[in-house]
Amino acid sequence: MGREGELPAIAEFDSVGLRYGTGGEVLRDLDFRLNDSGFYFLTGPSGAGKTSLLKLLYLAQRPTRGRIRLFGEELSETARELLPPFRRRIGVVFQDFRLIRHLSAFDNVALPLRVAGASDEEVEAPVREMLAWVGLADRASARPPTLSGGEQQRVAIARAVINRPELLVADEPTGNVDTEMAHRLMHLFTALNRLGTTVVVATHDVGLISATAGAQLIRLENGTLVDPTGVLRNPPPRWA
Amino acid sequence: MMFGWLFVPPADRRLLGASRFRGPTPWVIAIMSFSILIIAATGLALASTAGSLTQAIQSRYAVEVPNGRGNLDAIVAALRSAPRVTSVEPVSESDMRQTLERWLGPAADSADLPVPALVNFDTSPGADVASIEKRVAAIAPSARVTAHGDRVAPLLRSIHALQWLAFGLVLLLSAAAAAAVVLAARGALDTHRFTIEVMHGIGATDLQLTHIFQRKIALDALVGSLAGAAAGALVLILLASGASFVGELTGGASLSAVDILILLLLPFALTALATWVARIAVLAALRETL
Numbered sequence: 001m002g003r004e005g006e007l008p009a010i011a012e013f014d015s016v017g018l019r020y021g022t023g024g025e026v027l028r029d030l031d032f033r034l035n036d037s038g039f040y041f042l043t044g045p046s047g048a049g050k051t052s053l054l055k056l057l058y059l060a061q062r063p064t065r066g067r068i069r070l071f072g073e074e075l076s077e078t079a080r081e082l083l084p085p086f087r088r089r090i091g092v093v094f095q096d097f098r099l100i101r102h103l104s105a106f107d108n109v110a111l112p113l114r115v116a117g118a119s120d121e122e123v124e125a126p127v128r129e130m131l132a133w134v135g136l137a138d139r140a141s142a143r144p145p146t147l148s149g150g151e152q153q154r155v156a157i158a159r160a161v162i163n164r165p166e167l168l169v170a171d172e173p174t175g176n177v178d179t180e181m182a183h184r185l186m187h188l189f190t191a192l193n194r195l196g197t198t199v200v201v202a203t204h205d206v207g208l209i210s211a212t213a214g215a216q217l218i219r220l221e222n223g224t225l226v227d228p229t230g231v232l233r234n235p236p237p238r239w240a
Numbered sequence: 241m242m243f244g245w246l247f248v249p250p251a252d253r254r255l256l257g258a259s260r261f262r263g264p265t266p267w268v269i270a271i272m273s274f275s276i277l278i279i280a281a282t283g284l285a286l287a288s289t290a291g292s293l294t295q296a297i298q299s300r301y302a303v304e305v306p307n308g309r310g311n312l313d314a315i316v317a318a319l320r321s322a323p324r325v326t327s328v329e330p331v332s333e334s335d336m337r338q339t340l341e342r343w344l345g346p347a348a349d350s351a352d353l354p355v356p357a358l359v360n361f362d363t364s365p366g367a368d369v370a371s372i373e374k375r376v377a378a379i380a381p382s383a384r385v386t387a388h389g390d391r392v393a394p395l396l397r398s399i400h401a402l403q404w405l406a407f408g409l410v411l412l413l414s415a416a417a418a419a420a421v422v423l424a425a426r427g428a429l430d431t432h433r434f435t436i437e438v439m440h441g442i443g444a445t446d447l448q449l450t451h452i453f454q455r456k457i458a459l460d461a462l463v464g465s466l467a468g469a470a471a472g473a474l475v476l477i478l479l480a481s482g483a484s485f486v487g488e489l490t491g492g493a494s495l496s497a498v499d500i501l502i503l504l505l506l507p508f509a510l511t512a513l514a515t516w517v518a519r520i521a522v523l524a525a526l527r528e529t530l
Contacts, residue, residue, distance in 0.1 A: 060441060062530065080530055081446070088443030098438050102257040114251055115444045123251075159442075 007035040009069070010167055010198045011057060016066035018052055018223075026052050027223045030066070034200065036166075039193045041209045042202040044220035050202040051095075051171055053220060057200060058092045058169045059083050071166065088116055091160030091197075093170035097152045099144040099159075105131065105151075106140040109158045116163060130158045134188065150177045157185060161192055168192060170201045174208060186212055252452055255435055256428075265424040265457065266464035269514060272417040273468025273507050274475075276410050280506060281476050283406025284499040290399040297388035299326075301369065303376050305357040305383040309333065312357045315383065318375045319359060324367035331358040360388075417510060418517045421457060425521040428453055436526070446526040453522045454515055461514035465507035473503075 011034040018027040027049045034040060042050050055061035056068060059075065068076045070086060091112075099108050109130055110123045131137050134154035144152050153173065160168060168189065174182035186201075186208055193199045209215065219226050303315055312330055319328045336355050341348040363369070373385045429436065432453075439449055495503070 058441065060530065080527075083530075084440075084443045084445045086443075087441065092441060098434075098441075100255065100435050100438060103254060107251060107254060110251065111439070112442045114249070115439065115442055115448065120249065120251060 007038070009033040010036045010038075010071060012069040013056075014067045014069075016056065016063045016068060018049075018056065018061065019064050025064075025223060027056070027063075027220075029224060032218065032225060034167075034198055036198055037193065037196050038198050039190065039212065039215040040198075040200045040218055041212070041215050042200060042218045042220065043204065043206075043209070046204075048220040049223040050220055052223075054092075054169050054171050054200070054202055057167070058090045059087050088112065088163065089166045091163070091165035091168040093153075093156050093160045093168070093173045095172040095175055097144070097156040099152055099155055101144050104141045104143055105136060105147065105155045108144070108155055109162055111159060112163045126162060127158075130162050131155075134158045150181045153177050153181070153185065157188060161188075161197070164195070165197060168197050168199045170199070172202055172204070174203060174205055182208060183211065252448075253455070255439070255452055256432060256456055263424070263427070263460075265421070265460040266467070268420045268424075269417060269461045269464030269510065270468035270471070272413050272420070273465040273510055274472040275468075276413045276417075276510065277469050277472030277503060277506055278475065279406050279409045279413070281472075281495065281499075281503055283403050283410065284495055284502065286399050286403040286406065288494070288496065288499065290396055290403060293392065293396060293399070294389075297392055299363045299365070299367070300388040301361055301363065301372075301385055302388060303357075303359045303361070303383055303385050305380045307354050307356065307382075309355065309357050311380045311383075312359070314379045315357070315359055315376055318379055319361050319372065322367075322372045322375055324364045325361050325372065326364050327362045329360045331360065414510065414513060418513055421461065421514045421517045422521045424460070425453060425457060425518045426525060428456065429522065429525050436529070440529065446523055449526060450519055450522045454519045457518035458511060458515040461518075462507075462511045465510040465514075469503075469507040 013030045013032050016027065016030040017025050019025045030053065042053065044050055052061065056063055057070075059070070063076055066076070067074060071089060073086070075083070075086060100111075103111075106127055110118075110127045113123045113126065128137065128140070131140050134157060136151060136154055136158070139147060139151060142151075144155065147155065157170075157173065160170070170189070173185055173189075177185065182205065189199050189201065190212060203209065209217065303319070305311055305315065316328055316330050319325050333355055336358060337348045337353075340353070340355070344353070347353065361372075363372075369385065369387075376383045376385060436449060
């Protein structure tokens with residue numbers, strides 16, 4: 001429900017709170033929107049709730065209060081059977097890669113396409129192309145344990161973007177790679193963003209944020225959004 | 241699609257790694273299948289025995305005349321002339337003494353022993369047994385006509401009880417096999433929890449994941465139940481061909497073609513049960529996640 005003059009939103013959080021079990025709220029009163037085709041950095045100290053917020057975004061968690069709209073649909077209380085089609089529109093890069101160890105790099109990257117119903121023939125070309133794009137064309141048959149951290153990260157990114165997601169969520173994607181690789185990955189993300197994908201990257205790396213032109217900043221502290229300082233150049237519209 | 245799980249693509253099968261036929265599931269199913277086959281064969285043989293016995297004695301009667309050897313020919317003649325009596329078979333004195341010898345030993349040969357006369361006869365449906373009794377009583381007032389069915393009824397009841405016990409055991413073993421499959425399915429889900437989380441995360445539906453597990457458990461169950469049934473069949477064949485044990489156990493009854501067909505279908509029925517139970521168990525477990 002964008003306001004007049006606003007860009008269309010891909011995600012809207014309305015008074016969202018999250019608690020695990022009987023503990024206190026790890027996220028409180030989150031109230032923001034992510035514009036379609038925007039590029040966002042999510043920052044904040046460790047334990048601020050970044051990963052929890054990302055889980056809400058990629059539908060791995062439901063809010064305990066408030067409402068979340070994704071792709072124009074209210075999904076906070078949607079029946080779980082109806083969630084898979086929405087998840088297929090989201091690409092996720094995990095901090096720990098979350099690659100399936102006994103599958104080759106090729107099969108790991110092909111998973112989202114196969115889940116969407118693509119045949120082996122339909123999968124072949126795009127996966128080869130994607131592996132080449134992330135510089136792993138010659139490692140297609142390698143299994144994750146035989147790949148370096150950087151290579152695994154690139155396989156994870158290839159898997160996240162293989163089906164051209166509308167929303168790409170990355171949790172500390174550069175946490176396990178060197179500076180050069182980090183900048184290469186960010187280059188991949190900005191390239192995707194230019195193709196129309198909304199990108200949300202959780203990171204501590206201020207240098208990375210500064211080096212990404214046009215990105216907006218979301219800062220979390222103690223589970224709430226705070227008015228960012230310093231590195232913020234294009235604040236999200238509702239709370240800046 | 242009801243049997244969509246049968247056609248899971250090779251790439252999806254790789255999701256569970258190269259773990260086919262490992263783990264306890266095929267072994268547990270094989271033991272269950274072996275036991276079920278043996279017990280079901282025994283139950284069917286007992287049912288066949290009971291059927292044959294019932295058929296043989298339902299229209300069979302005996303005339304017993306204490307000290308009635310002198311009247312034997314007259315009784316036989318009266319029975320043969322009675323309407324709807326299809327056969328008359330007097331038991332010879334030597335046969336009677338041979339039977340008595342089991343209880344009395346050598347004393348059964350004593351000339352002082354009063355040996356009753358015994359005549360077996362069969363009737364066709366509609367025979368008037370009361371009228372036959374009157375004819376016999378006219379010749380030998382102390383004669384007694386008894387139905388074989390009355391004498392064998394306790395044995396038949398025992399056979400029927402054993403038969404139902406066998407089928408009850410088959411059901412219990414099937415339930416135990418189903419419980420083992422539930423445990424196996426939950427174990428497989430635990431083993432592959434990470435893969436499931438990843439697959440759910442990228443938009444796999446419960447049904448897609450269920451098909452993968454269902455196929456694996458179905459194959460394990462099929463291999464296990466066929467192996468167990470093959471072992472059971474071998475044991476039955478050895479017993480039937482090498483010893484009189486089965487014959488003695490079942491009263492000499494053999495399995496009919498229908499019985500053998502039922503036994504042949506048992507491993508497939510067990511596989512179908514395991515597959516269905518696996519599907520329910522996996523779907524139920526997946527519903528506990530988001």
